[in-house]
Amino acid sequence: MSTLFTPLKLRSLEIPNRVWMAPMCMYSAPEQGPDIGAPTDFHLTHLASRAAGGAGLVMAEATGVRPDGRISPWDLGLWNDTQQAAFARVTAAIRAHGSVPAIQLAHAGRKAATDKPWLGGRGLGAGEGGWTTVSASAEPFAGLPTPHELTREEIAQLVGDFAACAERALAAGFQVAEVHGAHGYLINSFLSPVANHRTDAYGGDLQGRVRLALEIVEAVREVWPEHLPVLFRTSATDWLSEDPEDTRRGWTVEDTVQLAKELAARGVDLLDVSTGGMTHDARIPAEPGYQVPFAERVRAEAGIPTAAVGLILEPDQAEEIVATGRADATMLGRQLLREPYWPHRARAELGDSPSWPEQYGYAVARPGKR
Numbered sequence: 001m002s003t004l005f006t007p008l009k010l011r012s013l014e015i016p017n018r019v020w021m022a023p024m025c026m027y028s029a030p031e032q033g034p035d036i037g038a039p040t041d042f043h044l045t046h047l048a049s050r051a052a053g054g055a056g057l058v059m060a061e062a063t064g065v066r067p068d069g070r071i072s073p074w075d076l077g078l079w080n081d082t083q084q085a086a087f088a089r090v091t092a093a094i095r096a097h098g099s100v101p102a103i104q105l106a107h108a109g110r111k112a113a114t115d116k117p118w119l120g121g122r123g124l125g126a127g128e129g130g131w132t133t134v135s136a137s138a139e140p141f142a143g144l145p146t147p148h149e150l151t152r153e154e155i156a157q158l159v160g161d162f163a164a165c166a167e168r169a170l171a172a173g174f175q176v177a178e179v180h181g182a183h184g185y186l187i188n189s190f191l192s193p194v195a196n197h198r199t200d201a202y203g204g205d206l207q208g209r210v211r212l213a214l215e216i217v218e219a220v221r222e223v224w225p226e227h228l229p230v231l232f233r234t235s236a237t238d239w240l241s242e243d244p245e246d247t248r249r250g251w252t253v254e255d256t257v258q259l260a261k262e263l264a265a266r267g268v269d270l271l272d273v274s275t276g277g278m279t280h281d282a283r284i285p286a287e288p289g290y291q292v293p294f295a296e297r298v299r300a301e302a303g304i305p306t307a308a309v310g311l312i313l314e315p316d317q318a319e320e321i322v323a324t325g326r327a328d329a330t331m332l333g334r335q336l337l338r339e340p341y342w343p344h345r346a347r348a349e350l351g352d353s354p355s356w357p358e359q360y361g362y363a364v365a366r367p368g369k370r
Helices: 041-052 081-096 152-171 186-191 211-223 253-265 292-302 315-323 334-338 342-349 358-364
Strands: 008-010 013-015 019-021 057-064 100-106 176-181 230-235 270-274 306-309 329-332
Touching (some): 152 176, 270 292, 329 334
Parallel strands (some): 057 100, 100 176, 230 270, 306 329
């Protein structure tokens, strides 16, 4: 059997393979009314089809821990009973197909209250369904409104919001919770010196800038069962200068290694390693597997399992990543949008036994029959 299709055990949870569906926003939830932020039949079909497609873990998109934590008015949220009940349908469908349901707990920070990306992604005013955004500092993301700098009291409330959302996620049937600390969103804005200009305990040196991330993880871990894993998504680099004397110095892979050690000490079981998102003008050399070296380095230097993500396109590429120990799992995003049944194709190409659902496998095994 290929390494890609061997199980991975995190705590007492066994994930059947190392091909995981990355969280991807669909901007398709109701934006108002009693079902605001709740997953619909679209989300149910979208996520369950990737489970039927053979992904070992299926992660729901970035889900707002509070209304103003969504990237857009059409994002999913999990702060009320209606949303929780709707998510329960989704998790049941994912598990029925043999996959592990996971959820990404998120707050978009200064990059919130925007339009759908295919409509330009501009900031939305209050009359258009938008709201006042928040961040580590009153430092806007390019082209978006200036955010409100969070007070200490507001930070404490946000930590509680992440914990409350995790409790609802567990009640809805999720088995894995991931804290979103990447891509320029709220937690990432505290981590990076590009966006964090605070002078209190949540700013300044690395110890101050990682404080919020650690407090949120501790709060989530406290309400999440001991036998189930907690993950953390990070942007391993801002793709800016790494010179300590440069005013454009951003978050670096060295910072990520230190953060990973702190997260592991607080009960994080795997680091989901992405990059970028802090600035609009970073030069990112996007090519197949371009983020894998970061997952590899964090795994080696911090001693924590990692998942690699970013332009992982072909089965032999994914197999090499896990078989050589560069990462413990692969996260596929757009490739699974293009090809929901990619894992079944990958098994065949890597020489493993077929894993198609029996309703499909009979037809696949007899391609000449009608």
